Amino acid sequence: MKTTQNIKVAVDAIVFGYNREEGVSILLIKRKYAPFKGSWAIPGGFVLDNESLEDAVERELQEETGVQINYLEQLYTFGQPKRDPRERILSIAYFGLVNSKQFSELQATSDAEDAKWFNIQMLPELAFDHSDILAMAIQRLRAKMIYQPIGFELLENKFPFSDLEQLYSTLLDRPIDRRNFKKKVMKLGILDELEEKAKSTGSGRPGNLFKFNKATYQNLLKKGMHFEI
Amino acid sequence: MKTTQNIKVAVDAIVFGYNREEGVSILLIKRKYAPFKGSWAIPGGFVLDNESLEDAVERELQEETGVQINYLEQLYTFGQPKRDPRERILSIAYFGLVNSKQFSELQATSDAEDAKWFNIQMLPELAFDHSDILAMAIQRLRAKMIYQPIGFELLENKFPFSDLEQLYSTLLDRPIDRRNFKKKVMKLGILDELEEKAKSTGSGRPGNLFKFNKATYQNLLKKGMHFEI
DNA sequence: GCAAAAGTGTTGGGCCTACACCCATGC
DNA sequence: GCATGGGTGTAGGCCCAACACTTTTGC
Numbered sequence: 001m002k003t004t005q006n007i008k009v010a011v012d013a014i015v016f017g018y019n020r021e022e023g024v025s026i027l028l029i030k031r032k033y034a035p036f037k038g039s040w041a042i043p044g045g046f047v048l049d050n051e052s053l054e055d056a057v058e059r060e061l062q063e064e065t066g067v068q069i070n071y072l073e074q075l076y077t078f079g080q081p082k083r084d085p086r087e088r089i090l091s092i093a094y095f096g097l098v099n100s101k102q103f104s105e106l107q108a109t110s111d112a113e114d115a116k117w118f119n120i121q122m123l124p125e126l127a128f129d130h131s132d133i134l135a136m137a138i139q140r141l142r143a144k145m146i147y148q149p150i151g152f153e154l155l156e157n158k159f160p161f162s163d164l165e166q167l168y169s170t171l172l173d174r175p176i177d178r179r180n181f182k183k184k185v186m187k188l189g190i191l192d193e194l195e196e197k198a199k200s201t202g203s204g205r206p207g208n209l210f211k212f213n214k215a216t217y218q219n220l221l222k223k224g225m226h227f228e229i
Numbered sequence: 230m231k232t233t234q235n236i237k238v239a240v241d242a243i244v245f246g247y248n249r250e251e252g253v254s255i256l257l258i259k260r261k262y263a264p265f266k267g268s269w270a271i272p273g274g275f276v277l278d279n280e281s282l283e284d285a286v287e288r289e290l291q292e293e294t295g296v297q298i299n300y301l302e303q304l305y306t307f308g309q310p311k312r313d314p315r316e317r318i319l320s321i322a323y324f325g326l327v328n329s330k331q332f333s334e335l336q337a338t339s340d341a342e343d344a345k346w347f348n349i350q351m352l353p354e355l356a357f358d359h360s361d362i363l364a365m366a367i368q369r370l371r372a373k374m375i376y377q378p379i380g381f382e383l384l385e386n387k388f389p390f391s392d393l394e395q396l397y398s399t400l401l402d403r404p405i406d407r408r409n410f411k412k413k414v415m416k417l418g419i420l421d422e423l424e425e426k427a428k429s430t431g432s433g434r435p436g437n438l439f440k441f442n443k444a445t446y447q448n449l450l451k452k453g454m455h456f457e458i
Numbered sequence: 459g460c461a462a463a464a465g466t467g468t469t470g471g472g473c474c475t476a477c478a479c480c481c482a483t484g485c
Numbered sequence: 486g487c488a489t490g491g492g493t494g495t496a497g498g499c500c501c502a503a504c505a506c507t508t509t510t511g512c
Contacts, residue, residue, distance in 0.1 A: 005237055005238060005275060005276070005277075005278060006278050007238045007276065007278065008234055009234060009236045009238065009308075009319055046234060047234070047236065047308075048234075049234060049235050049236065049310070049317060050310050050317075051310070052308065052309055052310060053306070053308040074305060074306060076303060077282070077303060077306045077321050079238075079276075079281065079282040079321065080281055081278070081279050081280070081281060088278060088279075090238055090319075092306050092308065160464090161464085161465095162463075162464075177502070177503075177504085178464085178465090178466095179465090179466070179467080179503095179504085180501075180502065180503085182465090182466090183467095183501095184501085200510065200511070201462095201463085201511095202462095202510095202511065202512090203461070203462045203463070203510080203511060203512085204461080204462040204463030204464070204509085204510065204511085205462080205463055205464045205465085205508070205509040205510050205511095206463085206464080206509080206510070207463080207464055207465085208464090208465090389491085390491085390492095391490075391491075406475075406476075406477085407491085407492085407493095408476095408477085408492090408493070408494080409474075409475065409476085411492085411493090412474095412494095413474085429483065429484070430484095430489095430490085431483095431484065431485085431489095432483080432484065432485085432488070432489045432490070433482085433483065433484085433488080433489040433490030433491070434481065434482040434483050434489080434490055434491045434492080435482080435483070435490090435491080436490080436491055436492080437491090437492090
């Protein structure tokens with residue numbers, strides 16, 4: 001308290017979206033000011049004095065991109081003194097997921113100049129140390145989806161089983177045996193199979209729809225169940 | 230940049246120590262000033278303008294407790310506006326491990342008034358939200374030691390196998406089958422068995438000493454090996 | 459009827475668990 | 486010689502991976 005500190009506090013958010021056609025994307029904004037004017041960057045900004053870090057993330061996302069997220073989790077705090085060339089800015093990075101339905105709508109409309117979804121296979125260069133942050137987020141998502149049911153947050157509320165399969169196959173970057181995968185997932189007992197069938201996509205047989213049952217999952221968790229895919 | 234922010238940035242460190250006799254302990258300091266004067270708290274303090282977060286942790290630990298740590302990892306950032314009653318202080322919490330040899334020496338000498346090791350079964354009330362931080366650190370340590378070889382950082386360089394066994398048994402809070410545990414660990418191929426035997430403890434047969442081979446571990450990692458206990 | 463995707467069972471092998479007796483040391 | 490902890494192998498069950506044909510739909 002004797003010395004006055006000169007460090008600013010910001011939050012940044014890596015937001016993932018998914019749909020069957022385009023795979024996994026993340027949300028970036030185009031910087032309007034120097035430094036890195038015109039570069040793509042992760043959305044974020046300074047924390048207000050009396051708001052929580054999570055509120056700051058949601059506010060900045062709303063302001064900069066109009067996106068509302070579905071799941072939010074703290075990722076890591078980046079605090080190297082020189083990560084911003086002007087002054088010291090500490091950034092608490094979060095990672096967020098939006099569900100497939102919202103994502104598809106956003107993807108269609110948000111061809112604005114300033115905020116855009118990029119497929120994770122085709123990412124541009126990023127400003128500051130944002131590539132490090134992004135790499136960490138992807139790694140975390142991959143690691144976490146195998147021992148926690150966060151993959152469902154990226155899908156629609158009701159989804160055909162093949163969507164789940166494709167999501168895991170895409171993110172884990174390996175082929176998945178359809179029969180074994182289904183057995184394993186269904187044995188967890190956290191998916192409800194609905195009567196409803198998916199609407200036809202124009203080719204092939206439409207599949208049954210499934211729904212992640214969060215209440216059941218919470219219950220099983222208390223009884224010591226162990227989610228793993 | 231238009232508005233001036235009024236948030237201070239601190240780091241805190243949960244430091245774990247271990248030896249065979251006393252089990253797992255953590256390092257706490259007694260607060261000298263209000264608020265919570267006289268309470269026990271996690272060591273930490275404000276980050277200087279031009280030092281990295283990790284440097285800040287090591288400096289504060291040195292100043293407040295004289296401890297040098299062996300392993301350091303970022304845990305979580307605690308940023309609720311009201312976590313400190315006076316003003317807004319953001320804390321990036323780290324967790325650290327000291328090895329058994331150092332710990333035993335420190336434990337013996339540091340009966341000072343201001344810094345003390347507490348067995349994790351017998352923790353006092355803590356200042357601020359430090360109990361939350363501590364709970365998270367313990368959870369992280371437990372979870373992480375089963376899929377990354379950080380347990381070795383708590384042991385001496387050379388250790389009898391039973392130390393490793395006891396460490397896991399204590400932290401995971403369940404009995405471990407000696408034969409199966411040894412088979413599983415040795416099959417990983419990252420422990421060297423030394424010729425040397427442990428010095429006798431006064432009763433029972435002395436065991437062989439083992440050493441964690443970090444280089445081998447790194448190599449196997451690159452080849453896609455998967456540590457798990 | 460043909461192309462595209464969904465649905466569905468069995469078998470073999472590997473891994474994990476359970477389990478008990480002998481050995482080296484200090485006193 | 487006795488108490489204490491260290492060292493070691495096997496057998497059964499379960500889980501996981503591999504694998505292919507039939508069904509439904511749109512055109």
